Amino acid sequence: MEHINWIHNIPFFSIFLAMLCGIITALVKNGKVAFKIHSTMVFIVFIMSVILLLSVVKNNEIFTFMMGHFPAPWGNELRAGPLEALMAVTFSLVMLLTVSGGAEFVFKDVVEEKQSLYFIMLNALFGSMLALVYTNDIFTAYVFIEVNTIASCALIMAKGTPQSMVGTTHYLVISLLGSGLFLLGLCILYSITGHLLFPQMKEAILEIIKTDQYRLPLLVVTGFMFIGIAIKSALFPFHSMLPGAYLAAIPTSSGILSGLVLKSYIILGIKLIYCVFSAEVMHTLKITEVLFVFGLAGMVMGSVYAIRERKMKRMLAYSSVAQIGYIYMGIGMGSRVGMTAACFHILAHAITKTLLFLCCGSFVENSGGKEKIYHMRGAALRNPLAGIGYTVGALSMIGVPLLAGFISKIYFATASVYSSGKMAAVLIVLGVSMVLNALYFLPSVIAIWTPEKGKENKPNFSVSPLFAVSIVGFVILNFVLGIFYRPITRIIQMSIELLAQ
Numbered sequence: 001m002e003h004i005n006w007i008h009n010i011p012f013f014s015i016f017l018a019m020l021c022g023i024i025t026a027l028v029k030n031g032k033v034a035f036k037i038h039s040t041m042v043f044i045v046f047i048m049s050v051i052l053l054l055s056v057v058k059n060n061e062i063f064t065f066m067m068g069h070f071p072a073p074w075g076n077e078l079r080a081g082p083l084e085a086l087m088a089v090t091f092s093l094v095m096l097l098t099v100s101g102g103a104e105f106v107f108k109d110v111v112e113e114k115q116s117l118y119f120i121m122l123n124a125l126f127g128s129m130l131a132l133v134y135t136n137d138i139f140t141a142y143v144f145i146e147v148n149t150i151a152s153c154a155l156i157m158a159k160g161t162p163q164s165m166v167g168t169t170h171y172l173v174i175s176l177l178g179s180g181l182f183l184l185g186l187c188i189l190y191s192i193t194g195h196l197l198f199p200q201m202k203e204a205i206l207e208i209i210k211t212d213q214y215r216l217p218l219l220v221v222t223g224f225m226f227i228g229i230a231i232k233s234a235l236f237p238f239h240s241m242l243p244g245a246y247l248a249a250i251p252t253s254s255g256i257l258s259g260l261v262l263k264s265y266i267i268l269g270i271k272l273i274y275c276v277f278s279a280e281v282m283h284t285l286k287i288t289e290v291l292f293v294f295g296l297a298g299m300v301m302g303s304v305y306a307i308r309e310r311k312m313k314r315m316l317a318y319s320s321v322a323q324i325g326y327i328y329m330g331i332g333m334g335s336r337v338g339m340t341a342a343c344f345h346i347l348a349h350a351i352t353k354t355l356l357f358l359c360c361g362s363f364v365e366n367s368g369g370k371e372k373i374y375h376m377r378g379a380a381l382r383n384p385l386a387g388i389g390y391t392v393g394a395l396s397m398i399g400v401p402l403l404a405g406f407i408s409k410i411y412f413a414t415a416s417v418y419s420s421g422k423m424a425a426v427l428i429v430l431g432v433s434m435v436l437n438a439l440y441f442l443p444s445v446i447a448i449w450t451p452e453k454g455k456e457n458k459p460n461f462s463v464s465p466l467f468a469v470s471i472v473g474f475v476i477l478n479f480v481l482g483i484f485y486r487p488i489t490r491i492i493q494m495s496i497e498l499l500a501q
Contacts, residue, residue: 008063010052011078011134014045014088018127022120031115035103038119039096042126046092053085057491062498064136077197079136079275083343083495086488087133087267090347091260093477095126098259098354101470102252105361109250110158118158125151125256129264138276139196141268142179142186145232149175152261155253156245167248174241178231185224192217198275209281219285222277226269226287233265235328236298239321243309246317247371251361254313255354258320263346266327270339273331274499283334292332292422296429298325303436311371312360315440316353319397322433323349329426330412333419336496341411343492348404348481352396355474358467359390363448373444380448385463387448389471394441396478399434404481409434411489 021041025034056062062081099106099122110118128147135141149172157168190196192214193204208214231238246254273282282288302322309315323345330342363379363386364371380387396403409430416426481488 007052007055008065008080010048011080011084011088011130012065012067014048015078015127015130015134017041017045018123018130022123022127025116025120025123028116029113031107031110031112031119034116034119035099035106038122039100041123042092042096042099045126045130046089046096049085049088049092052080053082053089053491056080056082056085057494060494060498076135076137076140078134079198079271080134081495081498082491083267083270083499084133086491086495087263087346088130090350091126091129091133091264094259094350094354095122095256097470097473098252098255098358100466101358101464101474102250102255102361103466104464105250105252106158111160114158114160118155121151121154122256125155125261129260132264132268135268135271136198136275137196138186138189138198138201138272142183145179145182145265145268148261148264149179149232152257155256156249158250158253159248161248164248167244167246171241171245174238175232178228178238180228181224181231182228185221185228188217188224189221192221198271201276202278205277205281209284222282222285222287225272226291229265229269229272230291230294230328233262233269233324234321235294235324236301236321237294239298239302239318239324242320243314243317246320246357247311247313251357251364254316254361255357258316258357259350259352259354262320262324263350266324266331266346270331270343271499274496279334279500288332288334290332291328292334295325295328295330295332296425298322299329299429299433300325300436303433303440307436307440309440310373312363312373312376312444313357313371315373315444316356316360319356319437319440320349320353322437323353323397326408326412326433329429330415333415333422333426335415335418336493336500337411337418338415339496340489340492341408341415343495344411344481344485344489345408347488348396348408348478351474351477351481352393352404355389355471355478356393356397358470358474359386359393362386362463362467363390373447376444377447377450378452381451383463385468385471389475390448391445392475392478394445396482398437398441402479402482404478404485407482407485 028034065078128144131144153168153172157164193201195201234242302318306315306318327342330338363376366379366382367376396405399406399409416423
């Protein structure tokens with residue numbers, strides 16, 4: 001009997017378990033029971049992902065898993081290596097902390113009979129994000145892009161208010177534009193290459209570049225697919241769907257959408273760069289240069305829009321636009337050092353922005369439902385734990401030493417040295433962006449710690465235990481990434497080297 005490596009089954013089991021729990025949750029009417037099912041599932045996936053990460057790092061390997069053991073085009077494959085395993089660990093941990101810490105917002109803002117539906121969509125969203133991380137088949141990627149979109153819209157409209165309906169509609173229309181462009185590019189690419197699996201597509205594309213055949217169609221295809229991914233991940237100037245959606249959604253949904261959903265599309269884009277088109281082809285077609293320019297623009301313009309905002313949630317949404325710009329700038333550098341910086345920033349932003357949205361939700365609640373930063377004066381004094389969490393998250397986004405955001409910016413600056421002709425642009429925009437980050441984050445930090453006249457600002461320590469554990473967990477993770485970053489970057493570097501082979 002052939003030996004079965006059970007660790008190689010972990011990617012499939014992770015996706016299957018998430019989807020299975022979505023079906024099971026559909027039979028449950030109680031929201032709190034649905035919450036327990038979801039949390040247990042995510043925790044199990046987290047443990048499996050840690051085991052997978054330790055295995056692939058130890059063996060320095062990338063493997064493929066043929067689902068159903070049917071060859072293409074009937075079957076499809078999953079691919080796992082250090083990058084995929086690291087992202088699965090991060091996604092699982094952030095999802096667990098966000099949903100646990102934000103459970104009180106779900107049970108307060110979502111009507112009781114729809115709470116189980118909310119967790120059905122969370123399970124579907126989590127499974128689709130894992131599928132985007134692990135997939136080795138481009139059509140499967142498209143299918144789960146659409147699942148991601150539908151589930152995201154459900155999370156935005158969970159409140160059921162007119163504002164959430166408008167935000168959801170805007171998000172859906174823009175997001176479907178990105179999906180449509182990706183599908184169009186996929187169809188043309190399939191007609192050119194005749195394959196759907198990443199490795200076979202890569203061989204066909206390299207042959208096209210070598211023979212100079214179908215070069216123009218290939219450029220169009222690559223443009224369609226990466227514009228589609230840029231729209232889905234809210235790269236400037238395709239960001240207009242975010243502010244209204246995040247403002248209308250409950251804090252739990254906003255944290256997941258910003259911290260995880262946008263990143264799942266970027267991870268897919270990174271896999272396409274190395275596993276389908278190859279870094280050399282991307283450079284030849286000048287796609288990396290385009291991503292680099294849009295990334296720089298997003299870093300500045302996202303921060304400019306954030307400075308003009310008076311509502312904290314919208315400010316955080318525009319901040320996400322700026323941080324997505326950082327990631328695309330790193331990808332656009334066209335070097336492995338730049339890609340390392342981009343991947344590290346994905347992790348740093350995931351744990352930081354979810355922390356900020358959860359704390360923001362607490363401030364809004366303590367301020368009588370008012371969204372403007374001015375009305376949140378004294379909110380940190382009334383909830384010191386959320387105040388500390390928000391302060392740590394804000395300082396991390398600015399780039400204060402010992403925090404995750406600082407390491408990201410150091411790596412971006414270092415990567416610029418290895419990018420021919422791009423060093424000056426990176427360093428100038430990086431410096432300007434850090435100043436702009438400080439200009440909108442510091443006033444909000446000062447506001448929440450400033451006592452409000454005529455109002456009681458006594459601290460309330462009776463916060464939810466799950467909320468407290470979540471905030472403390474995110475704060476610790478920020479310091480861990482900011483201090484013990486070398487093992488993480490080594491894993492990322494190993495991942496990129498394996499992907500580039």
